[in-house]
Amino acid sequence: MLSYLLKRLAIGLVTLFVASLVVFAVLEVVPGDPARLMLGMGASEDAIAALRDQMGLNQPLALRYLSWAGHMLIGDFGRSYTYGVPVRELIAERIAVSLPLAVMALLLSMAVAIPVGLFSAARRGRASDMAVMGVTQLGVAIPNFWFALLLVYVFAVTLRLVPAGGFPGWSAGPGPAFQALILPALALALPQAAILARVTRSALIETLSEDYIRTARAKGLTRSAVLYRHALRNAMIPVLTILGLQFAFLLAGTIIIENVFYLPGLGRLVFQAITQRDLIVVEGLVMLLVATIILVNLVVDLLYAAVDPRLRSPR
């Protein structure tokens, strides 16, 4: 178990190092001068040169990589070109929105998807299963930004129950903050729940056709005892895989939903930083996301071992 963990960790660190090289190299060849972008069309050449100097853009590339990577090792992500504040602070502010939102969406999606998957698998092939699967098909097909606009129109514009968007900050208290996050969490959760329900159902159905299930039934266990005690646990591996992927997506890939609700989350920070050529922010963020995904994969691997004892024993 320990060697398994160490091997995984080592792979993660190598991935992180390679990612840092690639990220730095790619961003350096992207056209567009951040200094010129900040000063705009009216700026004189010497003002731009002065700003490039201030931003340290005139130093050699290798030196800049070493200084950037070295500082990152001690947790210093540098200072944003455009905002002029430490990148770490910027990211921390955004995580305070993105992380709770991702967790809320994931919990909502699990709360809907797993019961639906169980329900459908238990009634495989019957009309109720067909109906439920039809609905999940719809859930997969509906673009989440469209669903988000619909939610805004109904709950914010017409009923005025919640704000149409924005985030008041956690300093405004948990009530208003959760109010601001509930619609985006719903919009994010719907397609995820639909996918997860379908995966849960097919994983369960596959497990239910295994020999040991027939054995369990033959022993005289009830249908539901077999489903919950034996099948569900064994069907968790594909479900966990999907959950891991979904969590990574929910944390970083929610730019469209963040735009619809103008939430100050990580996705919008990435987008903004790219269009403004705030390279140091992009670099820091991408590294953080790579690290997060490596970590999530590690956690998922550990969970595999937790649900499936066969993965625990040394081979």
Add this chain to the structure above:
Amino acid sequence: MIFRTSSISAPKFALVALAALFLSCMSAAATRSDLTLGMVLEPSHLDPTAGAAAAIDEIVYANIFEGLTRIGPNGETEPALAASWEISTDQRSYVFHLHKGVKFHDGTAFDAGDVKFSLDRARAADSTNAQKGLFAAIDQVEVIDPATVKVTLKYPSGDFLYNMGWGDAVIVAPESAAANKEKPVGTGPFKFRNWAKGSQIVLVGNPDYWGEKPALDKATFRFIPDPAAATAALLAGDVQAFPSFPAPEAVPQFQADPRFQVVIGTTEGETILAENNARPPFDNPKVREAIAHAIDRKAVIDGAMFGFGTPIGSFFPPHHPAYVDLTGERKYDPELARKLLAEAGFPKGFRTTLKLPPPTYARRGGEIVAAQLRAVGIEAQIIPVEWAQWLDQVFKGRDYDLTIVSHTEPNDLDIFARDDYYFNYHNPAFKALIAQIAATTDDEKRNALYRRAQQILSDDAPVAFLMQFPKLGIWDAKLQGLWKNYPIQANDLTAAKWAD
């Protein structure tokens, strides 16, 4: 309905009436004094003396920072921190008399030393001021006494007082200037409170303001980049004003809604189809004339801006007193355009490229312009580019054939007289005229020269002039005192108030 009203008993009715009266008294007593405004772009920092982004000035100009002079709602130059001034007869020295008892938001006193500091800082060699040209005429700045400052110019400049009213020329204090990006400290009627990055910036009223105090005591600028989200935010009441609304397609919906007022104004944004005058075939005047006649401005405005925007025939804002309507000179005439192309040696037209930056007016407008050019035989391949790429390739590198962009700076006719500008347009007569305008201080004479300059640009057709960009203002029907036009990058809230 009639039956229902009559079924309300008399005492019940009296109670309802009393309650209604009470409620209306309550609301009269508590007139709102806070305002949340929507903006599309978030500024990257809040120092107007170190960045060109309009979003900076749209928050801080006239609210947090003030200059010696200021630009008013219709583009006029008004006194601000300088209460009055005297100009020498040779037009080369200006003596400014400053307001007394003015304090910066951090409590430090404002005096002539701050003026000297600010102007010298902006024109220094290592300055990162995006509009250094505004200060080019200044020779030296002298402190006469704490309330008097003398500025000597290298040459007479008709624009000097106007230039001192720009956001890039505001007065900052040596004690706080370095931190203005994060925590702006000015002399204005509003103080900076806080900034939740990616979300909003909050300003509060300045109780120690030297001038007339504003009616609002809190102003929140909220950043909403998505047009659909902007519409929803207004409808849900999350923001009560969107001074530069990004979605022309949604404007009719607000015009039909009595809860809102829609105020369509003009901006300083001359929107043009720029042509690279140094690159064949655009070095041929006949080709440029042909392009000017190939463009149907109305179709561009209808298609790209849903009908909002004013057609222009030269590079000058229609709200300016010296404006001449030259849209009749180069009329939409595809027949003539084809004839001119044939005369230029392109009877079958030619192939070229059209680089389009991200804003909707450019991308949508570009599709329409490309179709209009195709109709006279010019096959323009559309190349979408990002802003950073546009600035590098088109603006700096001058590597382009055609592009569409809005020139939003006020008083920017002189860009056609710049040698190293991306149009690559060179006309010695026009350059001489611009130099003459800069040195002329008499308004009447200046305006006559402006008219001549507009005519030259229409005749030479260095670029095709499309439209003056509109300002689509949407705000609550009860809100008063916001600017209709956009003569300078600003959301001046000093006169904003809620009607009772």
